[in-house]
Amino acid sequence: MKILMVCLGNICRSPLAHGILQQLANQQKLNWKISSAGTANWHQGKSPDPRGIAAAKALGYNISNQKAQHFSAKFFAEYDLIFVMDQNNYTEVTRLAKSQADIEKVKFFLDNGDLPDPYYNDEWFEPICKQVENRCKALINLYTT
Ligand code: 4NP
Secondary structure, three states, rough: EEEEEEEEEEEEOHHHHHHHHHHHHOOOOOOOOEEEEOOOOOOOOOOOOOOHHHHHOOOOOOOOOOOOOEOOOOOOHHEEEEEEEHHHHHHHHHHHEEEEEHHHHHOOOOOOOOOOOOOOHHHHHEEEEEEEEHHHHHHHHHHHH
């Protein structure tokens, strides 16, 4: 299964979801390929936010090798599922959809609303990283049972 995680900048939220889900899937020997992208192109080619790298590392995940990429319509063909972190991401991603099948690939990462953006709040990285980890574990249960 190929899964794309999408947020705005692809340096805070989606790299956490990308790296954590990939590592958990690998541990379970699942043949899952996770990637991530941003609806904005501002940070293309950049590493994840150092605060996110540190929060992930504290929980045992290494996201430091990722590079940000800009979301493109071509990803609809490449991925089975596209998870967005908030309502704005959903609007931007589905705006580029060419079919109902494309739109149906787009899901909210959380099942109960938006994942807050920690970009302007240093102290949010740690709890958000934990929240992402919990949700990634739930997603593995959801898509393997
Ligand atoms: P992300 O967070 O969408 O979770 O990667 C942000 C990263 C960068 C900016 C905003 C949000 N920015 O304004 O540069």
